[in-house]
Amino acid sequence: MQRNRTTGRRWTGAVLAATGLVALVLVPGSAAAAPSTAEEAAQLVEEAGRRLTALDEQVHQAQLAVEAQQQAATDADRTADDAEATLATYEPAIRAIAQSGYTGTTRSRVAAFLGSDSADDLIAQMTMIDLIADHTDGVLTDVAAAQARAAETRASADAAAAEATAALRTLEEQQAQVQAEVDRYEADFERLTAAEQARVTAALAGPVLAAPPAAVAAAGAPGPAAATAVETALAQLGDPYVWGSSGPDGFDCSGLTQYAYAAAGISLPHSSKAQSTMGTPVSRAELLPGDIVYFYSPVSHVGIYIGDGRMVHARTFGQPVAVTSVDQAGYRGAVRVA
Known part of the structure; x- marks a missing residue:
């Protein structure tokens, strides 16, 4: 260039x-x-x-x-x-x-x-x-x-x-x-x-990965609320990253998780750090679809785990909602809110 x-x-x-x-x-x-x-x-x-x-x-x-x-x-x-x-x-x-x-x-x-x-x-x-x-x-x-x-x-x-x-x-x-x-x-x-x-x-x-069918990903969720959140998040694939937005036509990372769980009747704050302190902490080995995974220290990014080592998230400025590996650099932990 x-x-x-x-x-x-x-x-x-x-x-x-x-x-x-x-x-x-x-x-x-x-x-x-x-x-x-x-x-x-x-x-x-x-x-x-x-x-x-x-x-x-x-x-x-x-x-x-x-x-x-x-x-x-x-x-x-x-x-x-x-x-x-x-x-x-x-x-x-x-x-x-x-x-x-x-x-x-x-x-x-x-x-x-x-x-x-x-x-x-x-x-x-x-x-x-x-x-x-x-x-x-x-x-x-x-x-x-x-x-x-x-x-x-x-x-x-x-x-x-x-x-x-x-x-x-x-x-x-x-x-x-x-x-x-x-x-x-x-x-x-x-x-x-x-x-x-x-x-x-x-x-x-992280590089974009293939997205599984929403019904397949949701089937492994621990409950109906988590399943709804997974399906809702995957339905936003391709939507633009919009700073400070929680939908319905664009999202930042915590806005997407907030929007997905709102569809399941669960209210989450519009903050990655705040979301990382909610629910029950789960280990990497215990992850199930619907768990919120969070990144960096201090926490500044979140996504929704969808199984098979993948998550759906509003990735970053200028990039649409997509599926990537949950093991991208900066992984810190996960919580189960439903």
């Missing part, structure tokens, strides 16, 4: 930009020299692809954190509403106390002493005055506590909402950065020859 000065600058800019972004979120990257050969250019694209795969997973993790913060804000707001509703129930008692103080219907001890007709009458009036005073004190104490609780929970709700908004803004900025890097990576990938593209794809995701 021929390369001119402008092309070299584009290669360098794309890879350096990817490295710089990773430095913000992952670990500091090192500067890359402009490739002098097509082989070096392909290597840079491969390295950029691996960094973007890891960054893709970190953005998914951030999305889960934002969702948790948004839920916390919703819960805090509901608690504040409940506290304010409780405070509102004291309004009749507060009005009654205020009215009795204004009209003088609440007698003092002195008035009771002067106006009583007998010792028994005095004791009865004193007892009633004490009961009213105790009730008034109790209502005022409860009101003060309800006011404090309402103010505290409303402040918590407002703080949780502000945190969720700030986290969402940060996530949106990260997503925009990643999307820009994806665009650069795909442009660089398209400038490779067909042979170089095939080599880079094989290095990132």
Whole structure:
């Protein structure tokens, strides 16, 4: 592949930009020299692809954190509403106390002493005055506590909402950065020859293998949910890799597994790392169709095992959903979620 000065600058800019972004979120990257050969250019694209795969997973993790913060804000707001509703129930008692103080219907001890007709009458009036005073004190104490609780929970709700908004803004900025890097990576990938593209794809995701009939693969699943997930995933063969997507017309890796298991009525988070912690861990020798296999450390890729040492997965940027060997570089483990 021929390369001119402008092309070299584009290669360098794309890879350096990817490295710089990773430095913000992952670990500091090192500067890359402009490739002098097509082989070096392909290597840079491969390295950029691996960094973007890891960054893709970190953005998914951030999305889960934002969702948790948004839920916390919703819960805090509901608690504040409940506290304010409780405070509102004291309004009749507060009005009654205020009215009795204004009209003088609440007698003092002195008035009771002067106006009583007998010792028994005095004791009865004193007892009633004490009961009213105790009730008034109790209502005022409860009101003060309800006011404090309402103010505290409303402040918590407002703080949780502000945190969720700030986290969402940060996530949106990260997503925009990643999307820009994806665009650069795909442009660089398209400038490779067909042979170089095939080599880079094989290095990132493994060579494509023949897909078994969906019914055959699903037959070995441990249950109907896993069988449905296998059939659903295999039905997406050829669909494009779309960063951040969980279907129905394109997928990233955890989006495909999420989509496949959603068809079986099982909810999975849109995150490779989170999916790798669910269900029951299984060894390589115990793998059955439907098991989620995960890759790299930290985990940044997943697929669905379909038997005979193969898996179906959304492979990498620019490549469609396909079947490859489960023993590709970076295999870390597997979990059974159904």
